Amino acid sequence: MTSVSVRNFSIIAHIDHGKSTLADRMLERTGSISERNMRAQVLDSMDLERERGITIKAQAVRLDYHASDGSAVVLNLIDTPGHVDFSYEVSRSLAACEGAVLLVDAAQGVEAQTLANAYLAIEAGLEIIPVINKIDLPAADPDKVAAEIALILGVEADGVIRVSAKTGDGIEELLDRIVRDIPPPTSEGDELRALVFDSYYDSYRGVVCYVRVVDGVLAAGDTVRFSATAERHTAAEVGVLTPLAVPVAQLGPGEVGYLITGVKEIDRIRVGDTITHPGQAAVRPLPGYAEPRPMVYSGLFPSDGDDLERLREALEKLRMNDASLVFEPETSRALGFGFRCGFLGLLHMEIVRERLEREYNLDLVATAPSVAYRVTATDGSSFEIRSPQDLPDRGKIELLEEPYVRAMIIAPSEYTGTIMELVQTRRGSMDHMQYLSPERVELTYNLPLAEVVFDFFDHLKSRTRGYASLDYEPGEYRISDLVKVDILLNGQPVDAFSTITHNEKAYLYGKKMVERLRQLIPRQLFDVPIQAAIGTRVIARETVKARRKDVIAKCYGGDVSRKRKLLERQKEGKKRMKMVGSVEVPQDAFISALRVDTET
Amino acid sequence: MRPDSVELAEAAADWIGTYVHVPFCARICPYCDFNVVEGRDDYQAKFVTAVQAEIAAEPGWEPLDSVAFGGGTPSRLPPEALTEVLSAIRSRFGFKINTEISIEANPEDWSGAMAESLIRGGFNRVSFGAQSFDPGVLASLGRMHEPTDITRGVQSARRAGFRSISLDLMFGTPGESAESWHASVEQAVALEPDHLSLYALTVERGTALSRSITAGAPAPDEDDQADKYEMAQARLADAGYVRYEVSNFARPGHACRYNLLTWAQGEYLGFGPGAHGHRGTYRYRNIHRLDAYFQAVLEGRRPEQGREAQTRWEREQERLMLGLRRVAGVEAGCAGKALAKDDWGRRLFAAELLVWDGTRIVVDKPLMGSEVARAVLALASGDC
Ligand SMILES: Nc1nc2c(ncn2[C@@H]2O[C@H](COP(=O)(O)OP(=O)(O)O)[C@@H](O)[C@H]2O)c(=O)[nH]1
Numbered sequence: 001m002t003s004v005s006v007r008n009f010s011i012i013a014h015i016d017h018g019k020s021t022l023a024d025r026m027l028e029r030t031g032s033i034s035e036r037n038m039r040a041q042v043l044d045s046m047d048l049e050r051e052r053g054i055t056i057k058a059q060a061v062r063l064d065y066h067a068s069d070g071s072a073v074v075l076n077l078i079d080t081p082g083h084v085d086f087s088y089e090v091s092r093s094l095a096a097c098e099g100a101v102l103l104v105d106a107a108q109g110v111e112a113q114t115l116a117n118a119y120l121a122i123e124a125g126l127e128i129i130p131v132i133n134k135i136d137l138p139a140a141d142p143d144k145v146a147a148e149i150a151l152i153l154g155v156e157a158d159g160v161i162r163v164s165a166k167t168g169d170g171i172e173e174l175l176d177r178i179v180r181d182i183p184p185p186t187s188e189g190d191e192l193r194a195l196v197f198d199s200y201y202d203s204y205r206g207v208v209c210y211v212r213v214v215d216g217v218l219a220a221g222d223t224v225r226f227s228a229t230a231e232r233h234t235a236a237e238v239g240v241l242t243p244l245a246v247p248v249a250q251l252g253p254g255e256v257g258y259l260i261t262g263v264k265e266i267d268r269i270r271v272g273d274t275i276t277h278p279g280q281a282a283v284r285p286l287p288g289y290a291e292p293r294p295m296v297y298s299g300l301f302p303s304d305g306d307d308l309e310r311l312r313e314a315l316e317k318l319r320m321n322d323a324s325l326v327f328e329p330e331t332s333r334a335l336g337f338g339f340r341c342g343f344l345g346l347l348h349m350e351i352v353r354e355r356l357e358r359e360y361n362l363d364l365v366a367t368a369p370s371v372a373y374r375v376t377a378t379d380g381s382s383f384e385i386r387s388p389q390d391l392p393d394r395g396k397i398e399l400l401e402e403p404y405v406r407a408m409i410i411a412p413s414e415y416t417g418t419i420m421e422l423v424q425t426r427r428g429s430m431d432h433m434q435y436l437s438p439e440r441v442e443l444t445y446n447l448p449l450a451e452v453v454f455d456f457f458d459h460l461k462s463r464t465r466g467y468a469s470l471d472y473e474p475g476e477y478r479i480s481d482l483v484k485v486d487i488l489l490n491g492q493p494v495d496a497f498s499t500i501t502h503n504e505k506a507y508l509y510g511k512k513m514v515e516r517l518r519q520l521i522p523r524q525l526f527d528v529p530i531q532a533a534i535g536t537r538v539i540a541r542e543t544v545k546a547r548r549k550d551v552i553a554k555c556y557g558g559d560v561s562r563k564r565k566l567l568e569r570q571k572e573g574k575k576r577m578k579m580v581g582s583v584e585v586p587q588d589a590f591i592s593a594l595r596v597d598t599e600t
Numbered sequence: 601m602r603p604d605s606v607e608l609a610e611a612a613a614d615w616i617g618t619y620v621h622v623p624f625c626a627r628i629c630p631y632c633d634f635n636v637v638e639g640r641d642d643y644q645a646k647f648v649t650a651v652q653a654e655i656a657a658e659p660g661w662e663p664l665d666s667v668a669f670g671g672g673t674p675s676r677l678p679p680e681a682l683t684e685v686l687s688a689i690r691s692r693f694g695f696k697i698n699t700e701i702s703i704e705a706n707p708e709d710w711s712g713a714m715a716e717s718l719i720r721g722g723f724n725r726v727s728f729g730a731q732s733f734d735p736g737v738l739a740s741l742g743r744m745h746e747p748t749d750i751t752r753g754v755q756s757a758r759r760a761g762f763r764s765i766s767l768d769l770m771f772g773t774p775g776e777s778a779e780s781w782h783a784s785v786e787q788a789v790a791l792e793p794d795h796l797s798l799y800a801l802t803v804e805r806g807t808a809l810s811r812s813i814t815a816g817a818p819a820p821d822e823d824d825q826a827d828k829y830e831m832a833q834a835r836l837a838d839a840g841y842v843r844y845e846v847s848n849f850a851r852p853g854h855a856c857r858y859n860l861l862t863w864a865q866g867e868y869l870g871f872g873p874g875a876h877g878h879r880g881t882y883r884y885r886n887i888h889r890l891d892a893y894f895q896a897v898l899e900g901r902r903p904e905q906g907r908e909a910q911t912r913w914e915r916e917q918e919r920l921m922l923g924l925r926r927v928a929g930v931e932a933g934c935a936g937k938a939l940a941k942d943d944w945g946r947r948l949f950a951a952e953l954l955v956w957d958g959t960r961i962v963v964d965k966p967l968m969g970s971e972v973a974r975a976v977l978a979l980a981s982g983d984c
């Protein structure tokens with residue numbers, strides 16, 4: 001097979017704009033698969049994804065297509081995730097493509113993430129094929145949406161393809177356009193260079209790599225070399241996904257498929273790595289994709305200290321399928337031993353936590369999420385801190401900087417004022433504003449990451465009745481007036497509750513935390529003062545009054561066994577308490593107190 | 601002897617007794633979780649026959665220190681029936697000179713004639729379920745008597761010659777004001793009973809009270825109950841009553857023997873449906889359901905439903921769990937020493953909930969007793 005007959009592409013779309021349905025239709029048209037549930041198993045195989053409607057893992061499917069001019073073409077559809085948190089995964093999928101279908105709902109118009117991903121694709125030099133979907137909908141306004149797309153991409157509105165993934169209308173035209181407009185892969189030489197654009201761990205086969213061959217040929221039985229790790233392995237099996245895995249003898253230049261080497265430990269395979277044959281002269285590594293950059297850090301601690309090893313193993317297993325997850329050991333006075341974990345965003349953090357609890361049966365306590373701050377100390381040294389505990393004393397800090405992001409928001413223009421207000425409460429400033437149409441506006445702001453990462457999106461949605469969409473990309477570090485707020489229980493700081501926040505917001509945080517904790521901490525044998533403090537200055541205070549009555553009123557002959565059982569049950573409840581100094585804190589209190597609130 | 605004396609508390613460990621459970625009630629109170637039946641007075645005759653058969657089938661024992669009739673409402677049975685059952689107990693086991701023979705009574709059932717009849721039959725202690733002197737509180741507790749019934753009951757019991765008269769009071773009902781409680785205590789004291797039990801209203805699982813609270817009715821309040829307890833304790837101390845357990849107060853010489861026996865892990869046999877008993881190394885309970893109980897007894901079987909064997913360590917934990925309810929406390933012993941070394945136990949000593957004078961451990965804040973009991977139950981047997 002020559003590379004001329006191959007097209008590698010992705011579909012970029014906002015959630016619910018119809019990417020999966022369109023993929024289904026394409027699979028059907030090319031006869032690749034008939035039953036829809038096959039796709040359900042293959043392309044969308046994780047429970048969590050299905051529940052949340054997010055595609056977490058990028059995967060690839062090969063379609064054999066006979067174009068209207070009669071030529072046979074192999075189309076490799078490479079799936080991309082659709083949530084802000086996972087935009088780095090988008091870039092790595094795009095690295096394996098020459099083109100992208102930009103799919104927009106005819107009734108909804110362009111959304112921020114779609115736009116952000118489209119820009120990523122353009123920057124990566126991909127050919128963009130704009131498509132409007134759901135033209136069968138009564139509410140569809142394809143002309144208006146075409147005009148938006150034309151404005152954004154700088155193309156002609158009538159070049160935008162109109163399809164209905166539901167009825168199948170326009171699919172042929174789209175497939176032909178993919179063949180016509182997306183350039184076939186080109187190669188620079190005969191020596192093997194293949195990009196690992198994804199991988200996952202299969203308990204039977206070990207690590208399965210998704211690869212895109214750029215130059216040369218990858219054949220089963222070859223000895224291959226992974227550049228980043230310099231490890232050599234045998235290509236035990238290579239194959240394509242139809243979407244069922246079908247072994248093939250080899251993958252030629254431009255082709256996309258999978259590779260199994262028998263390696264069991266996923267961290268020995270780096271996604272983004274370049275595969276070569278050993279002995280090749282100095283190989284120029286392929287441009288991978290943007291390295292996953294954790295945006296949010298949080299400590300994860302097992303409720304039961306005995307589970308530490310199980311937590312480590314579970315994190316290692318999760319990392320097998322999620323290179324963006326990073327972690328290192330952390331010790332907390334309140335919570336014991338655990339791990340400081342880095343996540344792409346809050347959603348990613350939640351998914352990881354849920355998987356650890358659900359799939360690995362772990363009971364966890366997570367500390368307040370934090371971003372990474374940059375400290376310049378008075379002695380001139382400078383370093384990054386990922387946890388409030390690591391912040392030096394105020395006197396030793398020369399400069400404290402926090403990360404900013406460029407946030408892009410697309411919304412109906414009537415909400416411009418309310419979005420502006422929200423951004424101001426989040427210390428943001430406008431970068432620019434562009435009308436996509438008289439009714440829709442694109443707003444770009446510079447905002448501190450810490451303000452965006454927590455509940456900004458929820459607030460944005462509730463203020464715009466769900467009509468606004470958001471995407472953001474990392475920006476620069478800026479000097480800020482930041483302080484560390486400590487929470488003290490009975491005079492002792494509880495490291496798990498410390499946070500770094502802007503000076504103006506410290507009081508609010510402190511007040512909210514002490515109020516929450518007053519409700520969450522059960523009455524004890526003595527009065528428990530709860531204080532929020534910046535250094536030695538107390539900014540908020542509450543007291544949990546001592547418990548006054550905790551006794552069984554009647555305990556006579558007929559009752560002894562029953563009362564004993566009652567007390568035994570209560571005693572078990574006590575096991576779910578953590579001792580923080582001399583204060584008993586229920587496990588849930590850590591979780592509830594640190595829950596990011598979504599109310600406006 | 602003072603009710604709180606250490607000698608009395610410890611002596612009770614060697615006492616033996618019997619308990620007779622009379623399950624009949626005129627109406628089931630919303631907070632009650634005892635084994636009771638409402639509207640089955642037609643079963644009374646059968647009950648009396650069955651209990652006598654159960655007693656007769658028991659092998660002999662030593663003369664008893666304590667006999668208690670509880671329920672349910674023993675006073676719903678005619679005095680002749682009660683006396684008949686008591687005779688069966690006397691002829692099976694025998695009594696001592698000072699055997700306490702106690703009966704629980706509801707004030708509305710009581711009369712001078714009943715009092716005299718019971719005295720003739722051998723009863724010498726009565727405990728009235730008075731609960732409150734406030735008609736509003738009585739109504740919300742689902743009780744059927746009026747405050748004057750209590751007064752009359754105490755007077756006729758005293759005339760008839762009961763050696764010890766006790767009143768049960770209940771406090772902390774939602775809606776009961778501090779003044780109402782204060783007045784109830786005053787009126788109780790004015791009747792000069794020998795003994796008083798003050799119980800905080802407790803929401804037990806599965807009761808009508810618990811269901812109504814789940815449905816939104818107000819629940820008893822911990823602080824309100826603590827205030828009322830403290831107030832009553834001060835008033836009773838003033839009037840010469842000595843507290844000897846979390847909820848029990850008596851004049852010298854009037855501590856309830858059946859109670860003391862229980863808290864000292866003394867042995868007792870239980871008769872009647874759902875009655876519990878305690879022998880040496882195990883606790884047992886009788887069949888709950890009336891008809892099943894009757895059937896078992898009439899077929900000549902022991903109506904036992906189940907028993908729990910206790911290891912030495914479990915008995916040791918129980919010794920503390922029960923004994924620490926008493927003002928006399930317990931000898932530290934093996935579990936007490938373990939508690940003093942344990943993290944949880946040490947916190948309780950530090951908070952002055954527990955006090956140890958070198959030999960005995962006592963609970964200094966009786967209202968926090970469950971915290972102590974849980975810490976005791978959390979001790980590992982290896983600690984001994
Ligand atoms: N009417 C209509 N509905 C569509 C069309 N394409 C997709 N949908 C519906 O839109 C919803 C979201 O589609 P889906 O493919 O799951 O979107 P994804 O989140 O982008 O993968 C589903 O209910 C689809 O049935 C279309 O062309 N017309």
Ligand code: SF4
Binds near residue numbers: 626628632673
């Ligand atoms: S009278 Fe006593 S035993 Fe009967 S239902 Fe009321 S509380 Fe329960």
